[in-house]
Amino acid sequence: xxxxxxxxxxxxxxxxxxxxxxxxxxxxxxxxxxxxxxxxxxxxxxxxxxxxxxxxxxxxxxxxxxxxxxxxxxxxxxxxxxxxxxxxxxxxxxxxx
Numbered sequence: 001x002x003x004x005x006x007x008x009x010x011x012x013x014x015x016x017x018x019x020x021x022x023x024x025x026x027x028x029x030x031x032x033x034x035x036x037x038x039x040x041x042x043x044x045x046x047x048x049x050x051x052x053x054x055x056x057x058x059x060x061x062x063x064x065x066x067x068x069x070x071x072x073x074x075x076x077x078x079x080x081x082x083x084x085x086x087x088x089x090x091x092x093x094x095x096x097x
Contacts, residue, residue, distance in 0.1 A: 003044040003062035007082035008035040033084035040083045 018034035021027070047060040069075055 001043045001047045001060050001062055002065050002068050002078075003042050004064050005078055005080050005082065006040045006042050008038055008040055008084070009046055010035045033086055035084050035086065037086065040081075 014036055015034055018032075022032055022034075042062075044060060044062045065078065065080060069077070
């Protein structure tokens with residue numbers, strides 16, 4: 001798993017709730033970022049939750065983005081930081097958990 005890419009995990013339920021709020025409350029037209037508001041985490045951080053499913057954290061090996069893509073020239077590139085700004089959500093349009 002890539003250890004140097006960070007973002008915020010978002011559950012489908014919370015994303016759906018945010019979309020419903022945006023489409024039923026007359027929210028301002030434009031781009032609205034909807035993510036959970038937890039602290040940013042890497043893919044390795046997310047993958048270590050396998051422990052919750054009785055898997056060992058040692059089943060997850062970390063790597064860098066550069067090493068991961070070195071042999072995958074046709075793979076879609078990913079940003080190292082994909083943490084979205086929640087400016088509109090923080091302003092009260094929709095504040096996910």
